[in-house]
Amino acid sequence: MAKAKIAVNGYGTIGKRVADAVRAQDDMEVVGISKRTPNYEAAVAHQLGYDIYTPAENVEAFEKAGMPAAGSVEEMIEKADLVVDCTPGGIGEKNKPLYEKAGVKAIWQGGESHPIAGFSFNAASNYEGALDRDLVRVVSCNTTGLCRAITPIDRELGVKKVRAILARRATDPNDIKKGPINAIVLHPVKLPSHHGPDVKSVIPHINITSAALLVPTTLMHLHTVNMEVNTDCTAEDIKKIFSSQSRIRFIGQGITSTAEIMEVARDIKRPRNDMWENCIWPESITVNEKELYFFQAVHQESIVVPENVDAIRAMMGLESDGTKSIEKTNKALGV
Amino acid sequence: MAKAKIAVNGYGTIGKRVADAVRAQDDMEVVGISKRTPNYEAAVAHQLGYDIYTPAENVEAFEKAGMPAAGSVEEMIEKADLVVDCTPGGIGEKNKPLYEKAGVKAIWQGGESHPIAGFSFNAASNYEGALDRDLVRVVSCNTTGLCRAITPIDRELGVKKVRAILARRATDPNDIKKGPINAIVLHPVKLPSHHGPDVKSVIPHINITSAALLVPTTLMHLHTVNMEVNTDCTAEDIKKIFSSQSRIRFIGQGITSTAEIMEVARDIKRPRNDMWENCIWPESITVNEKELYFFQAVHQESIVVPENVDAIRAMMGLESDGTKSIEKTNKALGV
Structure with a gap:
C-alpha cells in the first residue's frame, strides 16, 4: 500500500x-x-x-x-x-x-x-x-492529558464529576518574549477555564469543572485532578487502571517536580527531551469515599x-x- | 491601664x-x-x-x-x-x-x-x-487565609466540604538561596498537604482536603477554593458574605495576578507593600448546585x-x- x-x-x-x-x-x-x-x-x-x-x-x-x-x-x-x-x-x-x-x-x-x-x-x-x-x-495538551486520564477511569468505574486545577507553564522554553517572571496569573479570572468544556468536546457526557493559573516556568503543566466516581474503589484499583494505559507513565523514585521529569526525558535520550505520556505520581493517588485525587504533569510541547x-x-x-x-x-x- | x-x-x-x-x-x-x-x-x-x-x-x-x-x-x-x-x-x-x-x-x-x-x-x-x-x-499564612474565608461561609450557609488547591510562592522576596527557578514542585507528592488538617486545628468540624504546589515566584500564594455548602445560594450571596469581612479585600479592575496586587499595595503606600487581607476576586466566584469556587491570593509575609x-x-x-x-x-x- x-x-x-x-x-x-x-x-x-x-x-x-x-x-x-x-x-x-x-x-x-x-x-x-x-x-x-x-x-x-x-x-x-x-x-x-x-x-x-x-x-x-x-x-x-x-x-x-x-x-x-x-x-x-x-x-x-x-x-x-x-x-x-x-x-x-x-x-x-x-x-x-x-x-x-x-x-x-x-x-x-x-x-x-x-x-x-x-x-x-x-x-x-x-x-x-x-x-x-x-x-x-x-x-490541546491539557485536554489530551485530561482525556487520557478520565477515559479509562470512566470506562471502569463511571465518572460522576471531575474537578481539575491546572498550573500551566507560562510559555515554551524557546520563547524569549513572554512572562510572567514573578507572578501567578489567573487564566482566566472567571471560572471555569476553557479546559473543562474542551474535555466535553471529546467526551460530552463528562461533568467537569476546571480552573487554570499561569506560573513562571517553561517545562510542563501540572494538573491536580479530583474525580468523583460511581463505584467503590481503592488507590490500588486506580493504579491498576492507569497502568493499563500505554500513554500514562508512572513517576516516582524521588521525583517531586516537572524539572526532574524533564531530566529523565533527557537521560533516556528522548528526542528534544519530549515526554509524550501523561506523567502521573502513583504516590499521589488517594481515594476516599468514591472520591479520588492525583497529580499529573503534561509536557505541553509533545503530548x-x-x-x-x-x-x-x-x-x-x-x-x-x-x-x-x-x-x-x-x-x-x-x- | x-x-x-x-x-x-x-x-x-x-x-x-x-x-x-x-x-x-x-x-x-x-x-x-x-x-x-x-x-x-x-x-x-x-x-x-x-x-x-x-x-x-x-x-x-x-x-x-x-x-x-x-x-x-x-x-x-x-x-x-x-x-x-x-x-x-x-x-x-x-x-x-x-x-x-x-x-x-x-x-x-x-x-x-x-x-x-x-x-x-x-x-x-x-x-x-x-x-x-x-x-x-x-x-500559618495559608491556614489563616483559608480560615478567614471558610468561617463566614460556614456561619451563614454551613460548609459541607472544602477542596483547596494552593499554588505557593517558592520563597520570600529577600531569599537569595532557594528555588525552584524553573519547575513546579509537588509539595508534597502524597496527598493531602498539611494545610487541610491545619485548618481543622482551628475549626475542627470542617471537612477539608488540600493539595499544594511550589511555583517559581516570591510574591503571594494563590488558592483555588472549592466549597460545597448546605444551603442554596448565589454568587451574589457569597460576595455579600465576603464583603462583610474587614480582612477580605475584593480584587478587580483588571487585576489578574499576584504581581498587580503587590503593585496596588505599593501604590497605597502600605508599609513594606504588605497586604494583610485575603485578596478575593469577586469575578471568580461561581456557584452551581450548592458548590462554589473562587480564587484568593495570600500575602505570605504579612497576612x-x-x-x-x-x-x-x-x-x-x-x-x-x-x-x-x-x-x-x-x-x-x-x-
Missing part, C-alpha cells in the same frame, strides 16, 4: 515534532513542511532533509538564506492526502478554504475551536469516531504528537482499531 | 512586621526584639529605636557593629508579659522552656505544630477561645500580622470581643 502523503503546515513547537513523528511511521510520509521565515528552525528542517514550502512571496528569501524552498504552500497542499495544520492558534481557521479548495483532509490543533472540524480527537477516547473523516481537531499520528491513521483508514494504532505509533516513536 | 509588655523573639520576615504592628497599637508596647546577627535587618531595627537583645555570646558582635545590644534574650523575656516567638519553624519549640521558666505568656507561629500551645488561633474563627490563655499558636496582634489582645485580656479587637487592630494598622 502506498504511504499516506502528509503535509505539515507550520513548523513550530508542534509542527516540527509532528513531522518527525510522521516520518518515523511506516504507513505515512512527509511530503513537505511549511515555514514563513528562513530562521534557525527552518535551517534544521533543511538539514533534516524536509522539503520546505513557504508563501510565494518568501521563496526568494529562502533562496538567499541558502535553504531553497521547494515551492509555495499551495503547491505543498496539492501534493498531500492530508494536511496537519500546526500554525499558531487562530491562523488555522484562515487556512481552511485552502484545504477545501485542494480537496485534502485536514487536522487542526487545540488552538482552534471545536466547530472548525466538528470533531475533537483523543486516541484513547474516540479513535473510532475519526475513521475516514475529512476534518479533525486534535485537542499531542502521537495523537496527531493516530488521527492521521484513522482519517486515512490505515487502521480501524484504535488500540492497534496507538501501539503502532508508540512503537515507532519509542514510547 | 498599663500597656501590655511584648517581646518579639526573632526579627525576620514575620517578627519585624509584628514588632511594627504592636508598636502601632495603643494598648501594647514592644519591650525588645531579638536578633542573632548584626546584619542589615538588625541595623534597621536599631534605626527604628527597638531595644535589640541577642544570645549572650553575640553581645560583643553587636557592640562592634555599632548597634549595641540591650542585653541577652533571657533578659528580654524577663521584661515581658508576653513573648511573640517569630523564630524559624522548629526553633520555637526549643524556646518553650525559656518562656515557661520566666512565667511569660507565649505566641508561636504556624511553623510550629498545634500541640506546642494546644490552641491554634484565627481571629475570625476562634478569638474568644484565646481569652486569657497562656499559650497560643497563630496559624498573619494582624492575627498576632489580636492573639496578644485576647491572651492579655485587653478586649473580650473578637470583632472589636479586629476593628481596633485594623484601624491602628490602616487596613
Whole structure:
C-alpha cells in the first residue's frame, strides 16, 4: 500500500515534532513542511532533509538564506492526502478554504475551536469516531492529558464529576518574549477555564469543572485532578487502571517536580527531551469515599504528537482499531 | 491601664512586621526584639529605636557593629508579659522552656505544630477561645487565609466540604538561596498537604482536603477554593458574605495576578507593600448546585500580622470581643 502523503503546515513547537513523528511511521510520509521565515528552525528542517514550502512571496528569501524552498504552500497542499495544520492558534481557521479548495483532509490543533472540524480527537477516547473523516481537531495538551486520564477511569468505574486545577507553564522554553517572571496569573479570572468544556468536546457526557493559573516556568503543566466516581474503589484499583494505559507513565523514585521529569526525558535520550505520556505520581493517588485525587504533569510541547499520528491513521483508514494504532505509533516513536 | 509588655523573639520576615504592628497599637508596647546577627535587618531595627537583645555570646558582635545590644534574650523575656516567638519553624519549640521558666505568656507561629500551645488561633474563627490563655499558636499564612474565608461561609450557609488547591510562592522576596527557578514542585507528592488538617486545628468540624504546589515566584500564594455548602445560594450571596469581612479585600479592575496586587499595595503606600487581607476576586466566584469556587491570593509575609496582634489582645485580656479587637487592630494598622 502506498504511504499516506502528509503535509505539515507550520513548523513550530508542534509542527516540527509532528513531522518527525510522521516520518518515523511506516504507513505515512512527509511530503513537505511549511515555514514563513528562513530562521534557525527552518535551517534544521533543511538539514533534516524536509522539503520546505513557504508563501510565494518568501521563496526568494529562502533562496538567499541558502535553504531553497521547494515551492509555495499551495503547491505543498496539492501534493498531500492530508494536511496537519500546526500554525499558531487562530491562523488555522484562515487556512481552511485552502484545504477545501485542494480537496485534502485536514487536522487542526487545540488552538482552534471545536466547530472548525466538528470533531475533537483523543486516541484513547474516540479513535473510532475519526475513521475516514475529512476534518479533525486534535485537542490541546491539557485536554489530551485530561482525556487520557478520565477515559479509562470512566470506562471502569463511571465518572460522576471531575474537578481539575491546572498550573500551566507560562510559555515554551524557546520563547524569549513572554512572562510572567514573578507572578501567578489567573487564566482566566472567571471560572471555569476553557479546559473543562474542551474535555466535553471529546467526551460530552463528562461533568467537569476546571480552573487554570499561569506560573513562571517553561517545562510542563501540572494538573491536580479530583474525580468523583460511581463505584467503590481503592488507590490500588486506580493504579491498576492507569497502568493499563500505554500513554500514562508512572513517576516516582524521588521525583517531586516537572524539572526532574524533564531530566529523565533527557537521560533516556528522548528526542528534544519530549515526554509524550501523561506523567502521573502513583504516590499521589488517594481515594476516599468514591472520591479520588492525583497529580499529573503534561509536557505541553509533545503530548499531542502521537495523537496527531493516530488521527492521521484513522482519517486515512490505515487502521480501524484504535488500540492497534496507538501501539503502532508508540512503537515507532519509542514510547 | 498599663500597656501590655511584648517581646518579639526573632526579627525576620514575620517578627519585624509584628514588632511594627504592636508598636502601632495603643494598648501594647514592644519591650525588645531579638536578633542573632548584626546584619542589615538588625541595623534597621536599631534605626527604628527597638531595644535589640541577642544570645549572650553575640553581645560583643553587636557592640562592634555599632548597634549595641540591650542585653541577652533571657533578659528580654524577663521584661515581658508576653513573648511573640517569630523564630524559624522548629526553633520555637526549643524556646518553650525559656518562656515557661520566666512565667511569660507565649505566641508561636504556624511553623510550629498545634500541640506546642494546644490552641491554634484565627481571629475570625476562634478569638474568644484565646481569652486569657497562656499559650497560643497563630496559624500559618495559608491556614489563616483559608480560615478567614471558610468561617463566614460556614456561619451563614454551613460548609459541607472544602477542596483547596494552593499554588505557593517558592520563597520570600529577600531569599537569595532557594528555588525552584524553573519547575513546579509537588509539595508534597502524597496527598493531602498539611494545610487541610491545619485548618481543622482551628475549626475542627470542617471537612477539608488540600493539595499544594511550589511555583517559581516570591510574591503571594494563590488558592483555588472549592466549597460545597448546605444551603442554596448565589454568587451574589457569597460576595455579600465576603464583603462583610474587614480582612477580605475584593480584587478587580483588571487585576489578574499576584504581581498587580503587590503593585496596588505599593501604590497605597502600605508599609513594606504588605497586604494583610485575603485578596478575593469577586469575578471568580461561581456557584452551581450548592458548590462554589473562587480564587484568593495570600500575602505570605504579612497576612498573619494582624492575627498576632489580636492573639496578644485576647491572651492579655485587653478586649473580650473578637470583632472589636479586629476593628481596633485594623484601624491602628490602616487596613
